[in-house]
Amino acid sequence: MKRREFLQISGGTLAGAAFASGFTTKWWGLDGDPIPNPGTDGTIVPSFCELCFWKCGIHAHVKDGKVTKIVGNPDHPLSRGKLCPRGTGGIGLLYDPDRLKKPLLRKEVGGKQRFEEVSWDEALDFIADKMKTIKKKYGPESLALFSHGFGGSWMKKVVKAYGSQNIGAPSWAQCKGPRDVGFELTFGDFLGSPEPIDMRNAKCITLIGAHLGENMHNTQVQDFAEAIGNGADIIVVDPRFSTAAGKAKHWLPIKPGTDIALLLAWMHVLIKEGLYDQEYIKKYATGLDKLKKYLEDKTPEWAFTQTGIEPEKIVASARTLAAARPRSIVHPGRHVTWYGNDTQRSRAIAMLNALLGSWGRIGGYYFKDKIKLAPFPGSMYKFPKSTKPIADRKKGAIYPFGGESLAHGFRDATFPGYADYDIKAWIVYGTNLMQCLPDPEKTKEAIKHLDLLVAIDVLPAEITGYADVVLPECTYLERHDDLWSAAYTEPFVAMRQPAVKPMYDSKPGWWIAKELAKRLGYEGLFPWKDPEEYLRGRAEASHLSWKELKSKGVIAKKKREAQTIDEGLEPSFDTPTGKIELFSKQLQESGLDPIPVHRPPDEPPPGYFRLLYGRYPVHTFGRTTNNRFLSEIFPENEVWLNARMAKELGLQSGDRVMVENQDGRKSGPIRVKVTQRIRPDCVYMVHGFGHKDKRLRFARGRGASDSDLISKSAIDPIIGSTGMNVNFVRLEVAS
Amino acid sequence: MKKIRYGMVVDTRRCVGCKACVFACKSENKVPEGFCRDWIVEEVRGFFPDLKAEIRSERCNHCSKAPCVSNCPTGASHFAEGGVVLVNHNKCTGCKACMAACPYDARYVHPEGYIDKCTFCLHRVKEGKDPACVSVCPTKTLHFGDLNDPDSEVSRLLKTREWKVNAPETGCEPNVYFLV
Numbered sequence: 001m002k003r004r005e006f007l008q009i010s011g012g013t014l015a016g017a018a019f020a021s022g023f024t025t026k027w028w029g030l031d032g033d034p035i036p037n038p039g040t041d042g043t044i045v046p047s048f049c050e051l052c053f054w055k056c057g058i059h060a061h062v063k064d065g066k067v068t069k070i071v072g073n074p075d076h077p078l079s080r081g082k083l084c085p086r087g088t089g090g091i092g093l094l095y096d097p098d099r100l101k102k103p104l105l106r107k108e109v110g111g112k113q114r115f116e117e118v119s120w121d122e123a124l125d126f127i128a129d130k131m132k133t134i135k136k137k138y139g140p141e142s143l144a145l146f147s148h149g150f151g152g153s154w155m156k157k158v159v160k161a162y163g164s165q166n167i168g169a170p171s172w173a174q175c176k177g178p179r180d181v182g183f184e185l186t187f188g189d190f191l192g193s194p195e196p197i198d199m200r201n202a203k204c205i206t207l208i209g210a211h212l213g214e215n216m217h218n219t220q221v222q223d224f225a226e227a228i229g230n231g232a233d234i235i236v237v238d239p240r241f242s243t244a245a246g247k248a249k250h251w252l253p254i255k256p257g258t259d260i261a262l263l264l265a266w267m268h269v270l271i272k273e274g275l276y277d278q279e280y281i282k283k284y285a286t287g288l289d290k291l292k293k294y295l296e297d298k299t300p301e302w303a304f305t306q307t308g309i310e311p312e313k314i315v316a317s318a319r320t321l322a323a324a325r326p327r328s329i330v331h332p333g334r335h336v337t338w339y340g341n342d343t344q345r346s347r348a349i350a351m352l353n354a355l356l357g358s359w360g361r362i363g364g365y366y367f368k369d370k371i372k373l374a375p376f377p378g379s380m381y382k383f384p385k386s387t388k389p390i391a392d393r394k395k396g397a398i399y400p401f402g403g404e405s406l407a408h409g410f411r412d413a414t415f416p417g418y419a420d421y422d423i424k425a426w427i428v429y430g431t432n433l434m435q436c437l438p439d440p441e442k443t444k445e446a447i448k449h450l451d452l453l454v455a456i457d458v459l460p461a462e463i464t465g466y467a468d469v470v471l472p473e474c475t476y477l478e479r480h481d482d483l484w485s486a487a488y489t490e491p492f493v494a495m496r497q498p499a500v501k502p503m504y505d506s507k508p509g510w511w512i513a514k515e516l517a518k519r520l521g522y523e524g525l526f527p528w529k530d531p532e533e534y535l536r537g538r539a540e541a542s543h544l545s546w547k548e549l550k551s552k553g554v555i556a557k558k559k560r561e562a563q564t565i566d567e568g569l570e571p572s573f574d575t576p577t578g579k580i581e582l583f584s585k586q587l588q589e590s591g592l593d594p595i596p597v598h599r600p601p602d603e604p605p606p607g608y609f610r611l612l613y614g615r616y617p618v619h620t621f622g623r624t625t626n627n628r629f630l631s632e633i634f635p636e637n638e639v640w641l642n643a644r645m646a647k648e649l650g651l652q653s654g655d656r657v658m659v660e661n662q663d664g665r666k667s668g669p670i671r672v673k674v675t676q677r678i679r680p681d682c683v684y685m686v687h688g689f690g691h692k693d694k695r696l697r698f699a700r701g702r703g704a705s706d707s708d709l710i711s712k713s714a715i716d717p718i719i720g721s722t723g724m725n726v727n728f729v730r731l732e733v734a735s
Numbered sequence: 736m737k738k739i740r741y742g743m744v745v746d747t748r749r750c751v752g753c754k755a756c757v758f759a760c761k762s763e764n765k766v767p768e769g770f771c772r773d774w775i776v777e778e779v780r781g782f783f784p785d786l787k788a789e790i791r792s793e794r795c796n797h798c799s800k801a802p803c804v805s806n807c808p809t810g811a812s813h814f815a816e817g818g819v820v821l822v823n824h825n826k827c828t829g830c831k832a833c834m835a836a837c838p839y840d841a842r843y844v845h846p847e848g849y850i851d852k853c854t855f856c857l858h859r860v861k862e863g864k865d866p867a868c869v870s871v872c873p874t875k876t877l878h879f880g881d882l883n884d885p886d887s888e889v890s891r892l893l894k895t896r897e898w899k900v901n902a903p904e905t906g907c908e909p910n911v912y913f914l915v
Contacts, residue, residue, distance in 0.1 A: 033815060033821060033823040033826075034823070035815060035816070035854075035857045035858050035861065036824065036854060036857075036858065037858040038763065038764045038765045038858070040762065040763055040764070040765060068762075069763060070762070071759070071867075071871065072870075072871065081870070082870075082871055082872065082873040083755060083759070083871050083873065084753055084755050084873055085753055085754045085757070088755065088759050088871065089758055091762060212751070213751030213753060214751075216873075218873050221751060221753065221874060222874065222875070224751075225749040225873070225876070226875070228748055228749055229748070229749055229875070241784075241786050241788070243751050243788070243790070244751075245786075245788075246779070246786075246787070246788025246790070247748070247788075251784070251786070253784045617751070617752070617753035617754060618753075618754055618758070629758070629761070629762075632768065632769070633754055633757060633758075642783060643782075643783070644783075675779075676779065676781065676782050676783040676786060677779060677783070677786065678783070679783070680783075
């Protein structure tokens, strides 16, 4: 007993533990074989993740001032104690040797431009002076902020105080915008993140191109697996045999760009066979007659000619969908900017859900709940009002529906005379515009017209290389951010707090914004000394226990008693008719299709494949490809090529090729993955590779960048988003 | 009371191969760069468009008749509590006899000179926690427990579901089971 106590005490430090185990085994021989303990447990700091935008709750273990490991926070509704690989891999970001370490200022020395390390004072003074000049010369609206990530909230306030509303993120027009609008046009409610879907209780889950499991939004994947465990049927519509397709009862390898045809044919079968939820539709929906008439000739046989999916398979999968209703979810997807018809496709998905009666149902879509957060007491800042419209589109261009600004539109508005007025300055927070906006060459051109480009990030990226000033933000593990109140089945408020002090000369986003605001004279914009004062003030004004929030990292409310129709909640639909709109008069009045229309996609020219891209579970876009911890398992992407086509081209797995698109844009070299898992008419690669920035010493030159091959995009006429699966590529053996 | 026999049950139907288990193990156990103690095997069979896939999270099988233990000349590889196969780093000379004997390729040479592999996170299990891979798994693919306890979750899963083990022909009596 005594010896055991002795071990516990001396085991307090790593050196002590090693000494003790050696001592006992080798000298005394009493301990026999020890149980090895790596000693990675430490003091727990609860916070939330930023490796992707799902923002799971984490416990960071800290020992001797270092984060030893990151595990899931069991109290947090989005992680439930579990994490995806990226969450664990936060340490690889924190200790990335390539991090931005000091502010950088572009200077010209002897006719050559280069970055010089400067003090924060010099960098911030430079930015503030420039901003003042630009405001005088062009007006405050000429500044645009591109911001992706939770930490951007502080800089948004500065930009608003400056007088610009030109704030946007590529997560809208280059990602989920069409989906939110498609659902809003149908149900009068948008989806947001996390999506209000009750997959856990679903009996059938249909994925249209969504590749859960490769796309690792933690809670969704948890629920997806739970549904599989409960025996739910999975239907996967994807040109590629995704991980999810491997779980599917029906995998429908659809011809890319023809999803609307399949969705219409499914609706045709549901109506023709009387399989839809007639009572639900009668009670809550309008436009059934017009839809019925429209669908008359949208037969499975017709859809076969468009999609390549045999009529029998369309009918069989439609019956599987219907058999599980209302616990039958057709998943809305997330990154849905594919072909420019994306809002209509999302609407077709919404309408199919309506026919299945799954909106507002257990095992379907639920009505989300949210904790209302009060502002910081006494914050009365009066933001100036701009009379100018947002400059995110071509002069005169009208996209009748929408929600957020178009990020690519701010870029385009940087070209003189394109928009209502010219954008002259960019602040880019946490987003590598070179990899997330279509046509990076155009982005480079636009930058030439700027008077100021500020990049704020943790790591270098292609965009930071074009900046006038680069500000090194510390990682999410080293900073506070604002409180996050999430609409969810169990609504919650989460808190981000530092596990360790900022490394190098990096600074938190709140500090950067506050210091800049001070220099610009925005007294009272941040009326607090430090973020804990601010967060505590907000929490307490919202009647949340500061102590609990700080010690647990999250306060979650119980699921309300009724969040579905099944539980007695009476739904309301914020549409013009107050009903679910199967026929959309508001679309018709805007000269758009009131019911989604299938229009055949362009065919690839001979010798070309359609380029598709997606996710891999250990990576988030290009943000993690330099993370040595995560990249060990997946250091570079490959281009997936159908085995038959590979034979025709004389290519084998592992061969290195250059990928060239229809406009002569090239990327690579990249290895070929010869596989049965993809249709012969398309190729696929994981997004986010092929970095060129020298300062990304690990990621640079690994694989190819799909973004470099996306010179073309198809603009969605409803919201103005950019469909990016419209490029064709050929493969050429790399020399 | 029967002796504890720790084992793992891997539900291949739930697994999406995300590799959360691999990274959780690496950070929990400070596994050096370039190595891992658990890994994902993804098998896809068939021809387009008729395909079948199986994904398995694999690791040391902690065999009841472990050839790594019987082939270890120094006694470094041994059976610890619950039948867990461990390597005593102090006794290990790095001779690799165990690596040659292991039918599952579950071992590697640690840069510090000894042989290393999965420990079922016995240091956690002793504290009543699950191994790190089980604890992190977002799909609840991994289950850990006492195979000799008929009421344990692992025993119940093996009673109610179809299962297989890797390389049963070796006769090593592996303790990692795969639900199919």
